[in-house]
Amino acid sequence: MKAQEVFDVYKENILPTYTKTPLVFVKGKGSRIWDVHNKEYLDFFPGWGVGNLGHCHPKVMQAVRDQVSKLIFIPNNYYHIPQAKLAKEIVELSFPGKVFFCNSGAEANEGAIKLSRKFGKGRYEIITFENSFHGRTLATITATGQKKYQQGFEPLPEGFKTVKFNDLNAVKQAITEKTVAIMLELIQGEGGVNVASKEFVLGVRKLCDEKNLLLIVDEVQTGIGRTGKMFCFEHYGVTPDIMTLAKALGGGLPIGMMVVKKEISDTLGPGTHASTFGGGPVIVRAALAVLQAMNKEKILPAAKKMSGYLFGKLNALKEKYPVIKEVRGIGLMAGVELNMPGKAIVEKCLEKGLLINCTHDTVLRLMPALNVTQKEVDKALNIIEGALQ
Ligand SMILES: *Cc1c(COP(=O)(O)O)cnc(C)c1O
Helix, strand or coil, rough: CHHHHHHHHHHHHHHCCCCCCCCEEEEEEEEEEEECCCCEEEECHHHHHHCCCCCCCCHHHHHHHHHCCCCEEECCCCCCHHHHHHHHHHHHCCCEEEEEEECHHHHHHHHHHHHHHHHHCCEEEEEEECCCCHHHHHHHHHCCCCHHCCCCCCCCCCCCEECCCCHHHHHHHCCCCEEEEEEEEECCCCCEEEEEEEEHHHHHHHHHHCCCCCCEECCCCCCCEEEEEEEHHHHHHCCEEEEEEEEHEEEEEECCCCCCCCCCCCCCCCHHHCCCCCCCCHHHHHHHHHHHHHHCCCCHHHHHHHHHHHHHHHHHHHHHHHHHEEEEEEEEEEEEEEEECHHHHHHHHCCEECEEEEECCCCEECCCCCCCCCHHHHHHCCCCCHHHH
C-alpha cells in the first residue's frame, strides 16, 4: 500500500477518534524509526511512553519469538510459569503485596477503583486532581480531572471529586465520611508534566493513614524507569497502597497491572474481578525481558546520567529563548512549557526528522527511550533549537 492509500482506507474504515499525523511507519530500532518512504526519524516520544527501551529491543523480540512457539495463550483459571515470575519480580521491585494482570492503563485504574469500593464497604468517594489523566473508560474519564475528556459522555459515574493538584488543603477539605481513596499521578504526564511536590505527597500519605484512605498512585506513565528510578514513588519516600502500571512494562505489547499492598491484597476474591487476556504468556515474557534488559544493561543509571545532560541542555535553551517559560520533569520525562502553543514547533521538528509531543497546548513533552545516546540527545536538541528559532 502507498501512504495515500493507507490514509484513504483509514478514513473509510476506522473511527476518527485520533488526531492523526500523516506518517506511515514500517520499522523501528532503538530511538530511530522509519516511515514507508524510508525516511528516518529520531523518536523522542516512543509510543507515548511505551518505548522506554526504544523500538524493537532485541531481548523483547527474542522472548516473544520463543514464547509464541511454545504457548501463545492460556486463560487465568490455569497457571503458567512466566506469569508467576513476573508477579514475583514486580512485587520484589515495588512493595510487599500482590498483583492483578490486565491489558491497559485504564483497565488497571478501573481495577483500583473497584478494589477501593469493595474495601470501602459503603465508602466510595475517590479524590482525584485537576489536569490528571487516568484513561478513557467511563470511570477513568470521571477520575480524570479534565472536562474535555468528559463532555458528551454524561451521565458520569458517581463518586469522584476533583481538587487542585499540589494543594493539600484542598484535599483535606474534600474528604468526607464517604471518602475511600485518593488517586494521584506523581508527575502528571498528559496534564503538562506537572511534578507533585514532596511536601504535598508526604501530606497526602499522612492523610490517607489518618483517615484509613487508600493511596492509589497511577504510575502508568512514570513507571518502569521513566524518572530514573524503577517507580516514581521511590523519589518521594512514600509507598502507595495501590500502584497501577501499563505503558512501558510490556516493551511495546499491551499490558496493564495493579499492584496492591499486602494488607488489602485479598479484597478482591475469586469471581469479583477478571480480564480474559490479562497476563497472557507472550505479554508477560515480553515484560520479563524488559525488566531483565533494564537490569543487565544498567538502564536506570544510564537514564539518570542522560537526564542530567538533557535537562542541562534544555535549561540552556531556556536561557537563550524567552519563548520558553519553564523546563520541568524528572529523569527522562521532560516538559518544556512555552508561552505560545507548541503545535508549530512539533510540526517543524517533524519536518526535520524528530518526533516529539505537545500536551496541554503549550507544553512540549520529551520522553526519549531510557537508552538514548548523548549523540541522539544532541541531534534532537539541535532540531528543537532550529524550530524555536
Ligand atoms: C496513558 C495513561 C493512562 C491510560 O492508559 P491506557 O493504556 O491508554 O488505558 C492512565 N494513566 C496515565 C497516567 C497515563 O499516562
